[in-house]
Every structure is written in C-alpha cells, then in structure tokens.
Amino acid sequence: MEKVNSREELKTLRQKYKDNVIMRLVSDNAKDRVEIYVAIGDCGLKSGARDIMKVIFDEVNAKRLEKVSVIAMDCVNGCDKPDAPKVEGNFACGHDPTVDVIFPGEATPTRHGKVNADMAKKIVADIAARLEGK
Amino acid sequence: MHKTRLQILICGGTGCISSGCLEVEDALVAALEKHGIRDEATILKVGCFGFCEQGPIVKIYPDNTFYVRVEAKDCEELVAEHLMKGKHVDRLLFKSPITGESCHHHMDMAFYKTQLRIALMHCGMVDPENIEDYIGVGGYEALAMALNDLSQQEIIDIVKASGLRGRGGAGFPTGNKWQFGLDNKSDKKYIICNADEGDPGAFMDRSIMEGDPHAVLEAMAIAGKAIGADEGVVYIRAEYPLAVNRLRVAIAQAEKYGLLGDNIMGSGFNFHVRVNLGAGAFVCGEETALINSLEGQRGEPRLRPPFPAQKGFWGQPTVNCNVETYACIPLIITRGADWFKSFGTEKSPGTKVFALAGKINNVGLIEVPMGTTLREVIYEIGGGIPKGKKFKAVQTGGPSGGCISEKNLDVGVDFDTLTAIGSMMGSGGMIVMDEDDCMVNIAKFYLEFTVEESCGKCTPCRVGNTRMYEILERITQGKGKPEDLVELRELGQTIKDASLCGLGNTAPNPVLSTLNHFMDEYEAHVLHGKCPAGACKDLVNYVITEKCIACSLCAKACPVNCIHPTGSETPNGKKKYVIDQEACIKCGACIPKCPPKIGAIVRE
Numbered sequence: 001m002e003k004v005n006s007r008e009e010l011k012t013l014r015q016k017y018k019d020n021v022i023m024r025l026v027s028d029n030a031k032d033r034v035e036i037y038v039a040i041g042d043c044g045l046k047s048g049a050r051d052i053m054k055v056i057f058d059e060v061n062a063k064r065l066e067k068v069s070v071i072a073m074d075c076v077n078g079c080d081k082p083d084a085p086k087v088e089g090n091f092a093c094g095h096d097p098t099v100d101v102i103f104p105g106e107a108t109p110t111r112h113g114k115v116n117a118d119m120a121k122k123i124v125a126d127i128a129a130r131l132e133g134k
Numbered sequence: 135m136h137k138t139r140l141q142i143l144i145c146g147g148t149g150c151i152s153s154g155c156l157e158v159e160d161a162l163v164a165a166l167e168k169h170g171i172r173d174e175a176t177i178l179k180v181g182c183f184g185f186c187e188q189g190p191i192v193k194i195y196p197d198n199t200f201y202v203r204v205e206a207k208d209c210e211e212l213v214a215e216h217l218m219k220g221k222h223v224d225r226l227l228f229k230s231p232i233t234g235e236s237c238h239h240h241m242d243m244a245f246y247k248t249q250l251r252i253a254l255m256h257c258g259m260v261d262p263e264n265i266e267d268y269i270g271v272g273g274y275e276a277l278a279m280a281l282n283d284l285s286q287q288e289i290i291d292i293v294k295a296s297g298l299r300g301r302g303g304a305g306f307p308t309g310n311k312w313q314f315g316l317d318n319k320s321d322k323k324y325i326i327c328n329a330d331e332g333d334p335g336a337f338m339d340r341s342i343m344e345g346d347p348h349a350v351l352e353a354m355a356i357a358g359k360a361i362g363a364d365e366g367v368v369y370i371r372a373e374y375p376l377a378v379n380r381l382r383v384a385i386a387q388a389e390k391y392g393l394l395g396d397n398i399m400g401s402g403f404n405f406h407v408r409v410n411l412g413a414g415a416f417v418c419g420e421e422t423a424l425i426n427s428l429e430g431q432r433g434e435p436r437l438r439p440p441f442p443a444q445k446g447f448w449g450q451p452t453v454n455c456n457v458e459t460y461a462c463i464p465l466i467i468t469r470g471a472d473w474f475k476s477f478g479t480e481k482s483p484g485t486k487v488f489a490l491a492g493k494i495n496n497v498g499l500i501e502v503p504m505g506t507t508l509r510e511v512i513y514e515i516g517g518g519i520p521k522g523k524k525f526k527a528v529q530t531g532g533p534s535g536g537c538i539s540e541k542n543l544d545v546g547v548d549f550d551t552l553t554a555i556g557s558m559m560g561s562g563g564m565i566v567m568d569e570d571d572c573m574v575n576i577a578k579f580y581l582e583f584t585v586e587e588s589c590g591k592c593t594p595c596r597v598g599n600t601r602m603y604e605i606l607e608r609i610t611q612g613k614g615k616p617e618d619l620v621e622l623r624e625l626g627q628t629i630k631d632a633s634l635c636g637l638g639n640t641a642p643n644p645v646l647s648t649l650n651h652f653m654d655e656y657e658a659h660v661l662h663g664k665c666p667a668g669a670c671k672d673l674v675n676y677v678i679t680e681k682c683i684a685c686s687l688c689a690k691a692c693p694v695n696c697i698h699p700t701g702s703e704t705p706n707g708k709k710k711y712v713i714d715q716e717a718c719i720k721c722g723a724c725i726p727k728c729p730p731k732i733g734a735i736v737r738e
C-alpha cells in the first residue's frame with residue numbers, strides 16, 4: 001500500500017490506476033473511439049478468430065492505444081444471413097477470420113477478410129499510424 | 135494497459151442486491167470458468183445504474199451492452215453466446231417501452247440519452263470498494279489542488295462562482311454558506327454531511343454513497359480546508375447498511391493512502407471523517423435537529439439564528455451540506471466554475487438527481503440539467519405512463535412539496551420555477567400519478583407522513599397538521615362539508631407561517647397545491663360525494679347491471695363471498711348475480727373476472 005506524500009505521488013498513482021478504468025472511460029464516450037470488431041461467431045470460431053482477437057488485443061495493449069476498443073461480434077456475412085447489409089469489401093462466408101475497423105464518425109467499417117496473425121498486427125499498426133497522423 | 139479483454143460490471147446497489155445480483159456474480163464466475171475464459175474478464179461490483187426496477191443490471195465493456203433483469207440461470211447463455219461468440223442475448227436486452235425494440239447499447243436507451251451525470255458521474259462506473267478506481271478517474275486531484283494551489287478564500291470563491299445551491303432541499307448557495315463558516319472564527323470547526331434522506335421513496339443520496347463514496351469524502355475534506363475544520367461527520371440513517379459499510383471501507387482506504395487523516399498528501403492539513411448512525415426520524419434531517427441528535431440530545435430542531443455556521447455542532451462553527459451537494463464539489467474544483475455553470479439554468483446551475491417513481495414506465499434514478507422540462511423527464515426519460523393511462527399529476531419535493539398538473543408540464547425544473555408553481559425541489563423525489571390516483575387521497579398520504587414525523591415541539595405543526603389530516607380523512611369518507619375546503623386553506627397558511635422548523639413550514643404544501651390545481655376533485659368529494667378516480671373506497675360502489683348472464687365467475691373470485699344469485703332471471707332462466715353492498719370490501723377483484731364481452735360489473 002503506497003502512502004501519498006505529495007501531489008506528484010498522487011499523479012503517479014493516477015497514471016498507474018488509469019489502466020483499471022480506461023476501458024470504461026473510453027467506452028462511455030464511444031463516439032470518440034476507434035472500434036475493432038472481430039467476428040467470433042460460429043464460422044469465425046472455427047477459423048481461429050479467437051486467436052486473432054487475442055493477437056489484436058495484445059497489440060493494442062502493447063502499443064497503449066487507449067482510444068481503441070477491441071470488441072467481439074457475431075458473424076457478419078455468415079451463411080445464415082444472406083441479406084446482411086453490404087459494406088465495403090463484403091465477403092462471402094468462408095472469409096473468416098473477419099475484422100472490421102471503424103473510426104469515429106465513419107458510417108461503415110473497413111472490412112478485412114482471412115486475417116492471419118501478421119495481418120492482424122498490420123491492422124493495428126495502421127490504426128496507430130492513422131491516429132498519430134491526426 | 136488493459137488487464138483483461140472484458141470488464142463486466144454487475145450492479146451492487148441496494149436495489150440490485152435485493153433482486154439477486156450476488157447470485158448472478160457467482161453464476162457468472164462459474165460460467166466463465168466452465169468455458170475456460172475466466173482470465174478474459176474482470177468482474178466488478180459497482181454502484182447503482184439508476185435502473186433498479188430492471189435489475190439486476192449487468193453491463194459489458196468494451197461492448198457497452200446493457201443487460202437487464204439478469205438472473206443466475208441466464209449467465210451460462212450470456213457467456214456461451216455473448217462472450218464466446220459475440221452474439222447478444224436479445225431476451226436480456228432492454229426493450230424500448232415505446233417502440234418495443236431491443237436496445238443493444240446503453241446509449242440507445244431513451245432512459246440514458248437525455249441524462250447528464252455530474253453528481254452521479256462515477257456512480258455505476260467505479261468500484262466503490264476500491265480506491266484505485268477513484269484515483270484512476272482523477273479522484274483526490276481536487277483535494278490536491280485545494281491543499282496546494284488554492285487559498286481558503288479561493289476555494290470558496292470557486293464554489294460561489296459555480297452558483298452551486300444546496301441539493302438537500304432549500305437551495306441555499308453553498309459558497310455563501312462556506313463563507314460564513316470561514317468568517318466565523320474559532321479554533322475548532324466542523325464539517326457535516328447530511329445523509330439522513332428521510333423522504334419516502336428517495337434514494338438519491340444512498341445511491342451516491344453506495345456508488346461513489348470517495349467523491350463525498352473528498353468534498354468534505356475540501357470544505358474542511360476551506361473553512362478551517364479538521365473533523366467531519368457523515369450523519370447517515372442506520373437503515374442504509376450498505377452505504378454505511380462502503381463509506382467505512384472508503385474512509386479506511388483513504389486514510390491508508392494518506393488522502394484523509396493527518397498530514398494529507400504531505401501538506402500539513404489534517405482531516406478526519408467518521409460515520410454517525412441516525413435513528414431514522416424524518417425531522418433529524420433538519421440540520422439543527424441533526425446536530426442535536428449528534429450531540430446525543432433529542433432530535434428536535436433548534437431555533438435559528440444562530441445558524442450552524444455560527445454556532446453548530448458543540449457550539450462551534452459548522453458547515454452542513456447534503457450528500458449530492460458535496461458530490462458536485464470535486465468536479466467544480468478540477469473543471470472550474472464556468473464548466474459547472476454551462477449546465478442548468480442561470481439561477482440554478484448544474485444538474486439535479488431525481489428518483490422517478492409512480493405511474494411511469496422507466497422507474498429509476500436520473501440526473502438531468504436544471505431546466506429540463508417535466509415533460510421531457512416523464513415522457514422521454516421516463517417513457518410515459520404505463521398501460522396507456524392518462525397523466526394526471528407529478529409530485530415533487532416529497533412531503534414538503536406539491537403536485538403539478540398537466541398545464542405546467544413544460545416548465546423547466548429548477549429551484550425557483552418549482553416554487554413558483556406551488557411545489558418544491560425538495561431533495562428530488564418525483565412521483566407520477568395517473569387517472570386512477572385521487573388527489574385528495576394523495577394529499578392525505580403525505581400529511582399522514584408529516585403528522586407521524588412531527589416532533590411535537592410546536593403547536594401549529596403538532597395540532598394544526600393533525601386537524602388538517604382529520605378533515606382530509608372526512609372528505610375521503612364522503613363526510614366532507616364545503617366549509618372544510620376553506621378551513622383547509624386557512625389552517626394550512628397558519629401552519630406554514632407559525633411553525634418552528636421546515637417540517638411544519640412545508641407540511642401543508644401537498645394539500646395547498648392540490649387545492650389549487652385539483653379543486654374539482656375536492657368539490658366532487660364534498661359536494662357530490664363522488665371520487666372521480668374511484669380510489670376512495672367509501673365513495674365507490676360495485677354493482678352488477680342487467681347485462682349479467684349468471685356465469686358465476688365473479689362470485690368465485692370474491693374474497694368475501696358477497697356475490698349471490700339473487701337477482702332477476704336471465705333469458706335462460708338462471709338468477710342474475712347481485713353484490714351484497716353491506717359485505718363488499720370494495721377490492722375490485724370481481725371486475726376483471728366478468729367476461730369483457732359482457733362487462734356487467736361497474737364501479738360507481
């Protein structure tokens with residue numbers, strides 16, 4: 001248990017404990033965050049999307065991308081939903097693992113299909129670069 | 135950065151505990167373990183989300199999915215579908231009472247859309263039993279500023295400039311109160327937090343203390359610095375065990391971290407807080423009665439002046455504020471007076487927390503900017519009146535307040551507008567009434583409460599309110615006289631003027647405001663012996679009309695067996711049923727039993 005002896009020490013503690021709450025702070029203000037959706041529904045699961053989700057989550061964490069949320073979603077264009085709305089780069093079933101990226105204010109996500117570990121890392125790196133560019 | 139991919143928040147407020155959130159927590163842990171993903175989720179028990187009626191609430195981050203009425207048996211599906219496969223469990227999502235659609239995100243819910251949270255900003259968001267969460271969202275920074283950057287006068291000037299007014303009912307400017315506390319010189323001064331919250335149905339302060347106790351403690355320490363007090367007391371009712379416990383945990387943690395106690399953050403400033411349990415009498419919420427009670431005397435109001443800021447606890451200068459008032463302070467210090475003033479109305483800046491209840495679809499705890507109209511609160515956030523019934527009135531201010539009718543629904547609520555239309559802000563109760571509520575009966579209900587809670591010290595309150603109550607009782611029994619209405623008004627005014635404390639001063643308000651807005655209902659009782667809402671049992675009769683087909687369904691439902699086949703004959707020779715008026719207890723159970731096509735039973 002740390003005893004706070006000055007306001008600088010409080011600041012240090014705040015930096016440390018921000019990690020506890022940053023997910024909640026950023027999610028509650030969702031219109032300002034970048035969302036990465038990984039389809040882990042039935043087809044995604046079979047194609048190893050959970051592992052890809054883990055790679056993405058670890059990358060986001062390692063890069064400390066605070067305003068990026070990694071969210072699981074159901075199959076997007078799955079065999080059971082032929083009427084699913086078309087988005088840019090809409091793939092047929094069989095393109096899992098599927099990863100959608102949506103930046104604040106964008107109406108439709110950018111979709112990536114057949115994502116492997118390297119591509120996953122690249123997706124996160126691109127997001128980081130785009131965030132820095134801003 | 136994130137320790138786990140998911141953070142699952144379970145509401146651990148009093149409301150959700152009574153609806154079973156602790157079992158939900160156990161079941162959730164078991165399901166996560168079974169699916170081998172226990173390490174993917176952090177489970178946190180937080181304070182009230184304000185949607186207690188729909189509890190237990192489970193909120194999933196970062197998905198922002200808001201599940202309602204979650205039971206232990208739902209947890210397996212929740213984990214197997216949502217957490218394992220990303221599929222929302224539709225049946226546990228909240229359905230809009232207007233469109234019937236599922237709300238996938240908590241921001242889609244009309245209940246939350248128009249709300250603005252300042253006092254409740256971290257309630258339902260931080261883990262109240264873990265000071266780390268509060269520090270992580272910027273907690274105790276306001277205290278650090280008060281101790282390092284600001285003089286006593288500068289702190290008070292910020293509070294004054296913010297325009298913050300006391301949320302405990304009277305709306306007195308908080309900065310001015312602190313100024314009196316500073317200006318009255320003494321070696322020993324005290325800070326009190328009034329957490330008595332005695333209004334029937336109110337749970338604003340309880341929720342703040344359960345959900346974000348550190349905000350209140352931090353603010354008390356800031357007030358201590360501002361006026362030069364080194365001791366604080368939270369006066370809280372013993373019926374709030376969870377809030378008491380969370381406060382105690384929070385005090386112990388803050389002391390361990392050196393954020394309360396001696397030499398706070400190395401500044402040389404000392405501030406100790408303790409919790410004092412009150413016996414729960416309504417009048418003990420009145421600040422001078424509260425101070426008497428703290429000193430071990432009878433909880434009776436003292437004459438003011440002297441005000442507590444002059445001669446309060448143990449005769450020393452004492453600043454007493456309400457829980458919600460304190461909860462606004464840390465953000466006012468860190469974000470500034472202008473930020474706070476950018477919300478609300480000119481004379482009542484900021485927000486107000488209300489406990490929305492009664493005949494309303496979304497019952498719960500809400501916080502809105504001052505100036506939000508009653509119509510927005512009732513129809514947007516509250517989702518309107520259930521079962522397509524007609525709105526009749528909204529009661530604000532609890533037993534001190536009044537009833538507001540349809541014609542004032544577009545008034546923006548703040549301290550002054552509510553007073554202008556004959557009601558009161560009070561501590562923030564808001565009870566909606568529909569066509570089935572009798573306004574005379576409602577006025578009687580509130581008066582009964584104050585008569586019971588009057589401490590009896592002064593005659594106008596003790597005798598006068600009892601007298602008013604007796605008159606109302608007569609009216610609801612059909613024995614009222616036209617003169618009674620005049621006497622009610624006169625008595626009410628006398629009690630208001632002559633009582634010693636706020637309990638007596640405001641007790642007649644529910645009667646006076648209903649007399650003003652719903653005179654027709656009083657007249658119906660007194661002149662015609664009728665209760666238009668059909669709520670006063672002595673004025674209603676249940677009768678079976680000629681339409682009866684003698685099916686006997688009503689007779690079987692009657693709990694006192696007072697419906698008998700003793701009437702005229704139906705076309706096929708059976709005896710129609712008749713209600714024995716002497717024996718009938720007017721429970722109304724028979725009405726829904728009569729087949730809708732027949733509809734033979736009527737309430738007159």
Ligand SMILES: Cc1cc2nc3c(=O)[nH]c(=O)nc-3n(C[C@H](O)[C@H](O)[C@H](O)COP(=O)(O)O)c2cc1C
Pocket residue numbers: 299300301302303304305306308328329330331332333416417418419420421422454455456457459460561635636637
């Ligand atoms: C009968 C009666 C009951 C009261 N109950 C409460 C209460 O439960 N909580 C509260 O904060 N103030 C209550 N008050 C108001 C207090 O006397 C006092 O004005 C208030 O605590 C001051 O804090 P504030 O300026 O932050 O509102 C009550 C007043 C009366 C007359």
Ligand code: SF4
Pocket residue numbers: 417434435587588589590591592593595596633634635636637638639
């Ligand atoms: S007004 Fe009523 S509650 Fe207040 S002191 Fe008089 S008797 Fe007691």
Ligand code: SF4
Pocket residue numbers: 676691692693694695696697713717718719720721722723724725
């Ligand atoms: S109102 Fe109740 S007591 Fe009276 S007749 Fe109907 S069921 Fe019986």
Ligand code: SF4
Pocket residue numbers: 678681682683684685686687688689711727728729732733734735
């Ligand atoms: S339920 Fe209706 S129709 Fe049947 S016996 Fe009663 S009053 Fe008559």
Ligand code: FES
Pocket residue numbers: 145146147148149150151181182183184185186187189190191
């Ligand atoms: S106690 Fe759970 S939402 Fe209020």
